Every structure is written in structure tokens, then in C-alpha cells.
Amino acid sequence: MKFYKYQGTGNDFVMIDNRNQTFPKEQKYIERLCNRRFGIGADGLILLEEDHTADFRMLYYNSDGNESTMCGNGGRCIVAFAHFLNIFEHKTTFNAIDGLHEAEINNGLIKLKMIDVQEIKTDGEAFVLNTGSPHFVKYVQNLEGYNVFQNGYNIRNSKTYQKEGINVNFVEELEGNARLFVRTYERGVEDETFSCGTGATAAALTYIQQHKVAAIEVKVLGGNLKVYAEQYGSSFQNIWLEGPAQQVFCGEINE
Numbered sequence: 001m002k003f004y005k006y007q008g009t010g011n012d013f014v015m016i017d018n019r020n021q022t023f024p025k026e027q028k029y030i031e032r033l034c035n036r037r038f039g040i041g042a043d044g045l046i047l048l049e050e051d052h053t054a055d056f057r058m059l060y061y062n063s064d065g066n067e068s069t070m071c072g073n074g075g076r077c078i079v080a081f082a083h084f085l086n087i088f089e090h091k092t093t094f095n096a097i098d099g100l101h102e103a104e105i106n107n108g109l110i111k112l113k114m115i116d117v118q119e120i121k122t123d124g125e126a127f128v129l130n131t132g133s134p135h136f137v138k139y140v141q142n143l144e145g146y147n148v149f150q151n152g153y154n155i156r157n158s159k160t161y162q163k164e165g166i167n168v169n170f171v172e173e174l175e176g177n178a179r180l181f182v183r184t185y186e187r188g189v190e191d192e193t194f195s196c197g198t199g200a201t202a203a204a205l206t207y208i209q210q211h212k213v214a215a216i217e218v219k220v221l222g223g224n225l226k227v228y229a230e231q232y233g234s235s236f237q238n239i240w241l242e243g244p245a246q247q248v249f250c251g252e253i254n255e
């Protein structure tokens with residue numbers, strides 16, 4: 001079976017064209033393909049399938065082999081993959097677990113429309129919101145030297161979040177206008193990843209709510225993203241996540 005490897009700001013995915021429905025959707029199998037020693041190695045696996053109401057459908061699995069909620073960077077990568085497969089030229093729509101998404105390619109950057117966000121809740125001094133996946137957002141200082149793994153692990157496995165799980169984002173405001181640095185501990189990977197698109201979006205929305213800006217640049221370990229949004233009362237609409245997505249290599253799965 002042919003596979004492709006994609007990365008979007010360092011969040012990496014095994015990508016498979018499953019329009020012929022031959023891929024075995026088994027947890028153990030997907031976990032092994034994502035394993036960095038016994039498999040291809042990735043933060044997640046994505047299937048591109050036929051869809052009745054849009055150009056294609058996206059199915060997303062975390063590296064633990066379980067199907068999960070929306071992946072923002074994976075969404076940008078599958079758009080690049082669909083473009084590579086000649087499914088569309090400039091603009092596209094696709095269905096994912098959280099509904100219909102629009103996307104476009106401009107000068108090599110993929111811009112992906114995210115679901116509307118109804119409200120941002122608080123948990124102590126932190127923020128909790130769903131941008132397609134659930135996110136906990138906490139502002140900290142000296143994020144460069146911060147222990148993201150241990151603190152992220154502790155919050156993700158706390159009584160409040162243990163059952164459903166949550167992605168934990170630590171955020172630092174950078175000098176200059178509307179720039180954030182975000183590091184994320186991801187549910188289902190159970191580790192820090194180099195970037196999380198729905199996490200960058202969640203962090204950006206908390207900033208947009210406080211500072212009333214229309215767009216913000218987000219630095220992550222694997223590069224730079226940009227988030228655009230419009231706020232109406234407590235809700236957010238027209239949320240777009242923009243950044244690069246690249247095919248890294250392709251190969252053959254033997255078994």
C-alpha cells in the first residue's frame with residue numbers, strides 16, 4: 001500500500017489515499033505505522049476518502065491509533081495532499097469529524113477555515129475552549145525553558161480532564177504586536193508535538209478576545225502560523241488557520 005508523509009510546522013502525518021477503501025482501520029495497526037522505531041513514525045495518520053457533499057473527507061487518527069477530533073495541521077496537510085492528487089486547483093471544501101471546512105492555497109501557504117467557537121470558558125487563570133478539538137490554554141513566562149511535558153501531562157491527567165482528555169497549550173506573549181509563542185502537549189500523542197493547529201487557534205482566540213485584534217502570528221517549535229478571526233459577543237466566526245504544509249516523502253507499506 002502506498003503512503004505519503006506530510007508535515008505542517010513540524011506536526012507530522014502518515015497520509016493515505018483511501019478512496020478505494022482498502023486501508024485496515026485497526027487501532028494496533030495504525031499505532032504501529034505511527035511508531036517512530038517500528039513504523040514510519042508520525043504524530044498521526046490521516047485517510048483521504050470520497051465524500052458526497054464535498055471534494056473529499058478527512059479521517060484523523062492520533063499516534064495511539066485511535067480516531068480523534070479535528071486536527072488543524074492535519075487539515076492543512078490533507079488539503080496539500082488533495083491538491084497533489086489534482087482533486088482541486090485553488091479552493092476546496094472537505095468534511096471532517098467537526099463538519100465542513102473550506103480551504104485555499106495561496107503562494108504555497110494553506111489557509112483552512114476552522115469551526116466557529118461559541119465561547120471561551122475559564123479554569124482558574126487558564127482558558128478552556130473547543131476549536132474542533134478540546135484545548136486548555138495557560139499563559140506562562142519563559143516558555144523556552146518551561147517543562148511542557150510534565151506540566152502538560154499533569155493537567156491532561158488531572159481529575160477534571162482525565163476521562164475525555166484535553167490538549168494542553170502553554171503560551172507566552174512575544175514582544176511586538178500580536179505575536180504568540182505556543183507549545184502544546186497533545187492528547188493521543190501523549191507528548192509535546194512541534195505544533196498543534198487547533199491549539200495555536202485556541203491560543204490565538206484567547207489573545208484576540210483580550211486585545212481585540214483581527215489576526216495574530218503564532219510561533220511554534222516547528223515554524224510559524226497565522227490565525228484570523230472575528231469576534232461577535234462571546235463567540236468567534238470566520239476563523240482561519242494559515243501556514244505551510246509539505247510532502248516530505250512517499251513509500252510502500254509492506255504488511
Ligand SMILES: N[C@@H](CCC[C@H](N)C(=O)O)C(=O)O
Pocket residue numbers: 011062068069070071072073074133134167186187188189195196197198199
Ligand atoms: N495536532 C492536531 C490536534 C490533533 C488532535 C489532538 N491530538 C486530539 O486528540 O485532540 C492539530 O494540529 O490540531
